[in-house]
């Protein structure tokens with residue numbers, strides 16, 4: 001916990017100038033508050049005093065000198081005006097402090113957010129497996145919120161309050177240490193109470209935070225699973241689950257409100273009890289004290305209420321913030337399993353298609369081998385279709401090329417170079433990709449395409465992917481927003497758009513994982529012919545349609561992680577292997 005605390009401070013210290021100015025503001029405001037307490041007694045005395053008045057001798061330093069140097073007539077205006085000046089300084093310093101701290105905290109959170117976004121892009125796919133994306137996401141944004149609150153309310157306010165308290169304690173001790181000891185006798189009780197409250201609130205806040213994250217994840221499931229829920233008439237059950245989660249959240253929220261409601265009255269009661277004790281003692285024992293000094297003392301005690309109260313309510317944000325920060329730091333420190341090797345080279349841009357090779361490639365998930373000793377060369381410009389039963393390892397093979405996954409053993413080469421020795425950036429720059437699961441952003445068609453490549457001709461990419469017509473028919477054409485995950489389009493339209501996005505890159509290697517499976521076979525073939533006519537890329541396509549595969553230069557058949565057949569489709573058809581059998585079975589059906 002303290003390591004996290006220190007690390008947060010190190011983040012704040014990255015902007016030493018801003019922090020120093022903020023501290024200056026806090027110190028200035030605290031000093032002004034102390035001065036205000038000192039001056040309030042003598043100022044009030046002016047109202048009641050008749051005849052010539054002089055500044056009290058117990059005000060020390062240059063202020064005392066200045067006030068005592070004033071002739072009695074002038075003092076009547078000088079003292080209130082000094083008070084005014086002090087108040088103005090206090091306001092100025094407070095503003096300075098608040099502005100600098102807000103700037104510092106917001107920037108620190110923005111830095112953290114940026115670092116996290118960058119990290120999320122680098123994390124290996126394995127990181128997201130077995131986690132609910134909603135929980136990752138909700139956790140992520142919730143945690144950032146908690147860190148922000150811990151910084152702005154916990155750290156900033158506590159620091160400011162600590163400055164104020166120090167100044168006021170110092171002033172009241174300097175005014176009269178006996179009174180301070182007397183009044184301070186409730187202080188230990190106060191500190192104990194604050195600590196208890198802070199602990200109670202802390203437990204509740206952490207619970208609240210976890211339940212909120214779970215609720216967001218559940219809500220996300222409700223939204224993204226809406227179709228499934230409706231078809232299976234499962235809404236009622238889903239809503240029951242949701243309602244239970246909400247009830248629990250309400251209960252925790254209520255507990256937090258009860259604790260919070262007790263904080264202010266308790267602190268106020270303790271401070272007022274202290275004052276009453278002092279008054280009692282003073283009225284019983286005659287203390288030889290000038291009345292204005294007593295008024296100033298009371299002024300200091302009353303002014304100390306505010307920071308005390310504020311510390312007790314704000315310290316509750318620190319621990320949830322630290323817990324959240326610890327989680328975020330863990331995410332930041334998670335090794336990006338797939339990262340540039342030291343000394344990685346950039347793959348030089350080459351005109352025209354590139355060749356690929358797999359040498360003894362094996363991929364294991366835990367104990368299970370999903371690709372076994374794959375050896376394969378693909379020539380530059382070749383069009384290769386990968387077929388085989390579901391779960392055979394086809395998608396896994398494609399994932400190896402842009403290094404979404406590294407093999408457990410063996411070497412994958414792109415343009416003759418082992419992919420592990422290339423920079424990820426340059427490697428991925430050479431690859432156009434349409435994954436098995438289409439993902440489109442909730443942005444305009446044009447913006448979605450530009451993710452692929454900014455410079456390319458949009459119409460050309462749309463025409464080649466067979467998407468031009470339906471895009472033109474959309475209400476706002478290229479500017480039409482697609483809705484979350486592109487849900488405003490049909491499945492086949494989404495596939496064609498993501499193909500267009502891949503084409504925008506004009507990459508020399510095009511990997512299509514059942515990229516057109518939602519289209520009618522004729523349209524799929526037409527589009528693939530258009531891609532062939534472009535002829536600028538090596539094309540690897542995973543498909544379950546044998547007819548499509550037959551139009552390719554070579555067919556690779558995978559079964560249970562092994563490459564069992566490879567060759568031109570005509571040759572495979574003549575043999576009696578998997579492909580020929582599947583082909584015969586398919587023909588039999590039609």
Ligand SMILES: Nc1ncnc2c1ncn2[C@@H]1O[C@H](COP(=O)(O)OP(=O)(O)OP(=O)(O)O)[C@@H](O)[C@H]1O
Pocket residue numbers: 129365370389390391392393394395396397436
């Ligand atoms: N992250 C993972 N963890 C464990 N096993 C995995 C993981 N991803 C894939 N697998 C397993 O690896 C095997 C190959 O998966 P892959 O996605 O490559 O199959 P595929 O040939 O593309 O199948 P399909 O035609 O259904 O898309 C499957 O048996 C699958 O269960």
Ligand SMILES: [Mg+2]
Pocket residue numbers: 394395396436513
């Ligand atoms: Mg697959």
